[in-house]
Amino acid sequence: GGGVVGDITGFIAATYMRGIPFIQLPTTLLAQVDSSVGGKVAVNHPQGKNLIGAFYQPKLVLIDPATLETLPVREWLSGLAEVIKYGVIRDESLFDLLSGTELAALRQDKASLMKIIQKSCAIKAEVVAADEKETGLRMILNFGHTIGHAIESAGAYTKYTHGEAVAIGMAGAAKLARRVGWCGERVCNAIEKTILRYGLPVRFSGLDTSQVEGRLYHDKKKEGDKIRWVLPKGIGTVDMTTDVPGSAVREVLAELAG
Numbered sequence: 001g002g003g004v005v006g007d008i009t010g011f012i013a014a015t016y017m018r019g020i021p022f023i024q025l026p027t028t029l030l031a032q033v034d035s036s037v038g039g040k041v042a043v044n045h046p047q048g049k050n051l052i053g054a055f056y057q058p059k060l061v062l063i064d065p066a067t068l069e070t071l072p073v074r075e076w077l078s079g080l081a082e083v084i085k086y087g088v089i090r091d092e093s094l095f096d097l098l099s100g101t102e103l104a105a106l107r108q109d110k111a112s113l114m115k116i117i118q119k120s121c122a123i124k125a126e127v128v129a130a131d132e133k134e135t136g137l138r139m140i141l142n143f144g145h146t147i148g149h150a151i152e153s154a155g156a157y158t159k160y161t162h163g164e165a166v167a168i169g170m171a172g173a174a175k176l177a178r179r180v181g182w183c184g185e186r187v188c189n190a191i192e193k194t195i196l197r198y199g200l201p202v203r204f205s206g207l208d209t210s211q212v213e214g215r216l217y218h219d220k221k222k223e224g225d226k227i228r229w230v231l232p233k234g235i236g237t238v239d240m241t242t243d244v245p246g247s248a249v250r251e252v253l254a255e256l257a258g
């Protein structure tokens with residue numbers, strides 16, 4: 001199944017009799033490129049998303065792209081947002097591949113599809129192998145997720161899919177990076193253009209901006225009182241900082257709502 005089935009199964013495997021072996025058979029693009037790899041297994045609680053969980057690695061992840069043939073377009077796009085993320089944080093050639101194709105072509109061209117799944121898994125596995133418990137490097141996987149989670153939560157997890165919210169979050173992080181002088185207009189535009197190429201959103205609507213801002217400060221990825229931002233320095237390179245003025249964040253949120 002998708003990330004929900006994988007997470008529930010993984011969490012039960014981690015806790016039943018203090019742990020039994022399990023394998024992942026992901027059938028959504030998001031699960032194939034992201035949630036099935038890395039060993040984070042969690043379930044939601046009324047108090048918060050992914051609040052009860054563990055780090056628990058599967059014995060095997062078996063990915064068959066043929067399962068994606070029945071996947072609805074909106075779910076394809078949710079996974080592709082994470083693939084765009086991998087390109088921006090770690091792999092310019094993956095980003096270029098995505099910038100030069102589109103969803104309809106990817107669904108036909110099995111070789112390109114295999115390539116993006118393989119590259120995504122390799123990036124996630126490499127980052128997780130270096131920092132399994134997320135004390136440093138693994139945090140770069142949260143690129144686009146700071147604003148993304150705030151939007152997802154402000155939309156009660158129904159207005160935007162995870163990938164749509166992450167797409168808006170990546171556009172926001174790029175704008176923020178430009179404001180703090182980490183990247184120029186070219187990088188910012190390239191990120192937006194690739195997101196838009198797939199029909200994913202780069203703005204939100206129908207949400208209260210101050211509510212989105214409030215949710216930002218409730219994120220569990222905070223460092224003390226400060227938000228730890230993952231921002232692009234170029235395509236394929238990101239870095240982290242807690243040094244972003246609240247006024248810049250507010251201006252970017254206003255732009256995203258525009």
Ligand SMILES: NC(=O)c1ccc[n+]([C@@H]2O[C@H](COP(=O)([O-])OP(=O)(O)OC[C@H]3O[C@@H](n4cnc5c(N)ncnc54)[C@H](O)[C@@H]3O)[C@@H](O)[C@H]2O)c1
Pocket residue numbers: 001002003004005007027028029030031034035036037038039040041042050067068069070071072075078162
């Ligand atoms: N553990 C992690 O590291 C991690 C990372 C990212 C996301 N997640 C979690 O993953 C979940 C999102 O995963 P998701 O996007 O796969 O959503 P999902 O599991 O809800 O699946 C999306 C929809 O697609 C359907 N579906 C699954 N496979 C299908 C197929 N082959 N054909 C047709 N329909 C199919 C499902 O029934 C569901 O309705 C969230 O709960 C998120 O918290 C976990």
Ligand SMILES: [Zn+2]
Pocket residue numbers: 034082145162166
């Ligand atoms: Zn994600």
